Amino acid sequence: MKQITKPMIILGVICIVCAGLLGIVESVTREPIRIQNEATANAGMQKVAPDAASFEAVELEEGENVDGIEVASVNKALDASGAAIGYVVEVLPSGFGGTIDLMVGVDLDGAVTGISVLSLSESPGLGARATEDWFQDQFVGMTSPVAVQKDGGQVESITSATITSRAVSNGVTAAIDWAVDYAGGAN
Secondary structure (H helix, E strand, O other), rough: HHHHHHEEEHHHHHHHHHHHHHHHHHHHHHHHHHHHHHHHHHHHHHHHHHOEEEEEEOOOOOEEEEEEEEEEEEEOOOOOOOOOOEEEEEEEEEEEEEEEEEEEEEEEOEEEEEEEEOOOOOOOOHHHHHOOHHHHHHHOOOOOOOEHHHHHHOOOOOOOHHHHHHHHHHHHHHHHHHHHHHHHOEE
């Protein structure tokens, strides 16, 4: 019994020390991580709504979606005087490799001012190319519905990654539709 008790006590002490150290590291890094996430979100919003001077969060209902695509967050884009000039809508369409976290800027006329892929888990060299500027820039000025060329739209698909291109196009359409419905209905 003594042969088992001593290693158990030692292992227990090691576990307690490790858990304490993990708690300390988490508490030290919590605020810098929050600040970095906020800076990344602000940079993304500024990229998709370049004329905005500031952003104001819009309250969403739990599980809000447009055509089955989840709307994760929305911010009203404001000019220097505080007047609304559009919306930044974060949507989560499903791509080939999973959910694509997509931020879309939409002006008050329902035209895209920019898009930014915040995160995705698509195939490297294929669907992951959705983060490239040439792909994202082609959405600027488009209105709903947005579709890839194979489906009769204007979006040039990423070669061998039509599923990803469709997912981004569907996400952009959902963001535009949300902004147009909100601006037309709630404001």
